[in-house]
Structure formats: C-alpha cells, structure tokens
Amino acid sequence: MISPAMVTLDPCRSAETLRDALQRDGINSDVHDGYGLALVSVWVGLVVWCDGERLWWRTGWNADRRRVIYAWHPASDPLRAARRIAMRYAELRAQHHPITSHCAGTSAEPL
Incomplete structure (x- = not known):
C-alpha cells in the first residue's frame, strides 16, 4: 500500500x-x-x-499514562487548523481566572 505524500512547506511560512x-x-x-x-x-x-508538514498543539493531560495529549493538523490546511485551534483557545479562555481581588489593591509603584 502506498501512503499519501504529505506536502512540506517552510515552517515559518506555514x-x-x-x-x-x-x-x-x-x-x-x-x-x-x-x-x-x-x-x-x-x-x-x-x-x-510547525515543522512545515504538520501543526500540533497540546490539548490536555492523560493522568493514567502521565503524558501530554496533542492534536495535529496538516500544515497544508491552515484554515481548518485555525478553526480547531480557535476552539481550543475558547476552552482555555473559559477556564482562565482573572486576577483576584486580593491583588487588585496593590500598586506597581516602588515604595
């Protein structure tokens, strides 16, 4: 069986x-x-x-195996990859907790 060839692009351009x-x-x-x-x-x-062939990003943690879980997408399809990454971005933004009130009254000015 012949495997499909992946299109390799310049990593930076991708x-x-x-x-x-x-x-x-x-x-x-x-x-x-x-x-x-x-x-x-x-x-x-x-x-x-990005290595020019694939795009990959962390999506979670497998506690049983003690390993990171990654998603990947062909670099030749950046629009669909962007949609998938946007969904992960939305998940992370929803989990983000803003600075709590105990820090709100502090000043960045030196004493």
Missing part, C-alpha cells in the same frame, strides 16, 4: 499563514522561528508547533 488565519477569527498570535521549527504563540498554554 506558521505565518496560520497566524493570518487565526487573525481572521479575531485571535492575535505571535510567530517565532528557529532550528527548523516555527511556533505560534496563541494563549497561555496554547502554543502551536
């Missing part, structure tokens, strides 16, 4: 295309490139890795 697709959904992100990989920093706990 990451920039994903960043642009996320921006269309109103999600700001940053691209970082180096060592043959590119990272798209989306939110606290949501970093998308």
Whole structure:
C-alpha cells in the first residue's frame, strides 16, 4: 500500500499563514522561528508547533499514562487548523481566572 505524500512547506511560512488565519477569527498570535521549527504563540498554554508538514498543539493531560495529549493538523490546511485551534483557545479562555481581588489593591509603584 502506498501512503499519501504529505506536502512540506517552510515552517515559518506555514506558521505565518496560520497566524493570518487565526487573525481572521479575531485571535492575535505571535510567530517565532528557529532550528527548523516555527511556533505560534496563541494563549497561555496554547502554543502551536510547525515543522512545515504538520501543526500540533497540546490539548490536555492523560493522568493514567502521565503524558501530554496533542492534536495535529496538516500544515497544508491552515484554515481548518485555525478553526480547531480557535476552539481550543475558547476552552482555555473559559477556564482562565482573572486576577483576584486580593491583588487588585496593590500598586506597581516602588515604595
């Protein structure tokens, strides 16, 4: 059986295309490139890795196996990947707790 060939793109270009697709959904992100990989920093706990062939990001933790769970998507389909990442982004935003009131009265000014 012949396996389908994956389209390999420049990791940085793939990451920039994903960043642009996320921006269309109103999600700001940053691209970082180096060592043959590119990272798209989306939110606290949501970093998308790209090697030019695949995009992958952390989606959870398997306590039984003590391992991280990842989702992945072909880099050649950044629009659909962006939709999936946007869903994860929404989950993480919903879990985010703003600064509590005990910190609200503190000043950043030096004494």
